[in-house]
Amino acid sequence: MRRARARLALAAAALAAGVVLAQERAIPPGELKSGSVFLGSDLRALQNDDFANPGMLWVERGERLWSELAGKKTLACASCHKDTSMRGVAASYPKIDKASGKLVNLEDRINLCRTGRMDAEPLRYESEELLALTAYVARQSLGLPIATRIDGAARAHFEAGRAAYHLRRGQMNLSCAHCHDAQWGKRLLSETISQGHPNAYPAYRMEWQTIGSLQRRIRACLSGIRAEMLPYGSPEYLDLELYLAWRAQGLPIETPGVRR
Amino acid sequence: MTRKHAVAPAIAILLAYSQVWAQGESVRFEAVGDAIPRALTSEPGNAARGRSIVVNRDGGACTLCHAVPGEKNFGNIAPTLAGVGARLSPAQLRLRVADSTRVNPDTPMPAYYRTEGLNQVAAAFRGKPLLSAQQVEDVVAWLATLKEAQ
Numbered sequence A: 001m002r003r004a005r006a007r008l009a010l011a012a013a014a015l016a017a018g019v020v021l022a023q024e025r026a027i028p029p030g031e032l033k034s035g036s037v038f039l040g041s042d043l044r045a046l047q048n049d050d051f052a053n054p055g056m057l058w059v060e061r062g063e064r065l066w067s068e069l070a071g072k073k074t075l076a077c078a079s080c081h082k083d084t085s086m087r088g089v090a091a092s093y094p095k096i097d098k099a100s101g102k103l104v105n106l107e108d109r110i111n112l113c114r115t116g117r118m119d120a121e122p123l124r125y126e127s128e129e130l131l132a133l134t135a136y137v138a139r140q141s142l143g144l145p146i147a148t149r150i151d152g153a154a155r156a157h158f159e160a161g162r163a164a165y166h167l168r169r170g171q172m173n174l175s176c177a178h179c180h181d182a183q184w185g186k187r188l189l190s191e192t193i194s195q196g197h198p199n200a201y202p203a204y205r206m207e208w209q210t211i212g213s214l215q216r217r218i219r220a221c222l223s224g225i226r227a228e229m230l231p232y233g234s235p236e237y238l239d240l241e242l243y244l245a246w247r248a249q250g251l252p253i254e255t256p257g258v259r260r
Numbered sequence B: 001m002t003r004k005h006a007v008a009p010a011i012a013i014l015l016a017y018s019q020v021w022a023q024g025e026s027v028r029f030e031a032v033g034d035a036i037p038r039a040l041t042s043e044p045g046n047a048a049r050g051r052s053i054v055v056n057r058d059g060g061a062c063t064l065c066h067a068v069p070g071e072k073n074f075g076n077i078a079p080t081l082a083g084v085g086a087r088l089s090p091a092q093l094r095l096r097v098a099d100s101t102r103v104n105p106d107t108p109m110p111a112y113y114r115t116e117g118l119n120q121v122a123a124a125f126r127g128k129p130l131l132s133a134q135q136v137e138d139v140v141a142w143l144a145t146l147k148e149a150q
Helices: A002-024 A041-048 A056-066 A106-116 A128-139 A154-166 A176-180 A214-224 A235-247 B003-025 B047-055 B090-098 B133-143
Strands: A203-205 A210-212 A257-259
Touching (some): A041 A257, A106 A128, A154 A176, B047 B133
């Protein structure tokens, strides 16, 4: 009985915390729309066709790399992850790495395995190999809702990410929120502004004619507003990735997405 | 003359030049209420040039957000510019082009004539306003002609 009451109190507290968080959201969960909603029907069809989606080339390459031996210990990802599916893993990133206490994204996690367990060189951000492995792992969470945690050590990163999201920057003096919270669904010349969600990344962008990471996409926005770009893997980008994941919580993963 | 003495005049000349340069680049205006009554340049604004700045992607690129009379492609983020010359005086238009955040702190409209108080501006654009003083005057001159709300 006492235990049940304690559980009830815990549930009530969690609910209260959930309500507080829900109130902080500029876009309520019921109104969340993936970037694919704002595409033309042709690109949406391309994304949904596994045989035509160009991003699937990287997923297939990632699948091959998963079993490729590397590093001084001649191990492959598959050497350790034998019978375990990676389904659901991508949905929980970015997250705190228990060993280092640092916030890491999926790319970082893959590199931590390479340097820590395989004694292999880390893969460069935006390298074909890292994009392929990231896309392969993320693809296994297809359709699963983003479920990042922002409690504990992640909280400070979340707060920093929220501040970064709302910071006006660049010669155009715009924050992420100015477009993706306040103006989504409206037209910037002929392009409809999306809600700016991360659930399709790595994604194949027609503008790039290749697949790219979420950080590359963030940098494209920064370049558009004539703001400074930080190096790939910068703490500010990771914090921002966490905030983006939180505001997209519940949206299903679509990797590899196809985007304009 | 020792080396030390040769350096001093060189620094003085450099300093003088940098002051001139800084003056050329200085971006200033005096707002009164919700307007800038005084023109930013002695040369009056040229409405024809202003129109091309408004619709040009390399200029103000105003059509990204505003409907503009005579243009077929435009965004729908901001109000139409049709009739803006009847709704606002040239002095009011000048402040809204120069720094719209003075009128509405939350506006998504970039401040076209401002270099201070901006964060993380890319190196290539640092210290430079989006439009020159003359360009602001040209744009204001054309906007002031848009009297009819279509």
